[in-house]
Amino acid sequence: MKRRAKLFLLITMTLFVSISCNLQTPTIALTQGAPFQDIGDSYAKTEIVALYRDNIMAGVKPGFFAPKQPMTRAEFLTTLVRLLRLTPVQAKVPAYSDVASSSWYYGYIQAATEIGLASGTGAGTFSPNRPLSRQEAAAWIVRAFKQQPGSATALSPYRDQSEIAPWALPYVNTVTKLQFMGGYEGMFQPNQPLSRQEAASLLYRIQAHKPWMNEIGKEISPKIQIGWQYGQTTQQYKHSVLSSNVNVLSPRWFFLEKGGELQDYSDPSLITWAKQHNKAIWAMLGNRFDMEATHELLASSAETADFTRSIVSTVQKYGLQGINVDFENVKPEDRPYFTRFIRLLGEQMHSAGAVLSVNVSPELGSDWTAAFDYAAIGKYADYVVLMGYDEHWAGGSYAGSVSSLPWVRSGLDTLRQDVPDHKLILALPFYNRDWTTKGSSSNAALASTDITLQEQTDLMVRYKFRPVWNETLGQYHAAYNNGAVHRIWLEDSRSLSLKYQMAASRGVAGYAYWHIGGETPDVWTSLSNAERYSTYLFHSFDL
Known part of the structure; x- marks a missing residue:
């Protein structure tokens, strides 16, 4: 893309941003109706008014912008979140000890962190009111717009390169190359606070780069979002779905019984409601973890055929859009028979115009997954749902995460070797485990209790523990004592958002959630932000 705008050379008493973008800066006439009375002499008055009208920047108080005042870290991060069209997140688990949930910038800092x-600035702090340095601004701009930082060893064009922090040099070089920031008289002055008028000039000229703004403003095609029903009445489930991102309902309606019978617990009222609210239904078909009943069904080709016909007949009877097969605790020797069942069911479901999805656990080389021929399941089913949880399970000898980021990533990448990305759905946990252990630093488990994310929040409030972020696991960890030592590896809006983004970067077809009603409201805001931000493709442009 060729540069059509001329570089502006603005010499002021403060440092300024030297930028070149696609379009020349339009002139906005300032009238007596201008929002601020202290910007008349500012070189950035046009930009300030435009950003105010676009709800990107605001004043420091009614009628005052304070153009020469330093921009704080909280203020600048807020402008970036707004520019990216993300939504503030009122997270239940605060990321920083010095960012109060009651502060006006709390939701913006949480959204940006997720x-x-x-x-942050280390030790669980963010320093929200500290002035933002120019080199910090450079780093945030590069990260926000997904640009690849330059080399840390490359020379910069500035005479004060020695004053640029080693970690910041790649970012300074990148924003300079993009001509989003520049120096004055050959100096970048990296530790100089960014003034509010400088920030306005910088943000305005980024906003004038139309390809990036078109990317931010584009319509996003919704991915599959499956919400499993569990422990809720139909009415409760409806209420939870309406407060969620779910577009595919999966009530636990059908079960395999002994003798190859199909047990039907369907609720016609939910079918009617789903149609009224434009939701699909992929009802779950389970085996109740009954290994013997499952073996009896699968080992008999006749019973398998009859059972398959019963399922498809039921789907047609109720006008369902699909079935979600959840067969667990299947004998390893039933592997070929399970594949036969999925093949038959897939063929008949497709003839009926319905969708077949199959739940699988991550491949761990154990008997638990030996019955799954992942490649074959991926061939015959429309979607394969990876249950990305139970890394450490109830009753296990060791306490640990239900769903750490490295574990989920490994499980997904392994499954991708057999199943194409466009058929993959990642299931995320809306539950956690409160472990009773032998000590706050011991992984030896004495017992565990399944808890929802709201119950997790209640424990945090009751025992006043402060979770600590574990960068490696991609989640918080905490311990508390109520007469016994408890440990929790928290699932929250931040940990779930990271797993969501990881899967999105791999092009999966969608997500599923076990179970609806277990989440806290902030989770949906975070996942919506993760979905939106993951779709942005900010290509570099030629200057």
């Missing part, structure tokens, strides 16, 4: 834009 997408990986900011990580």
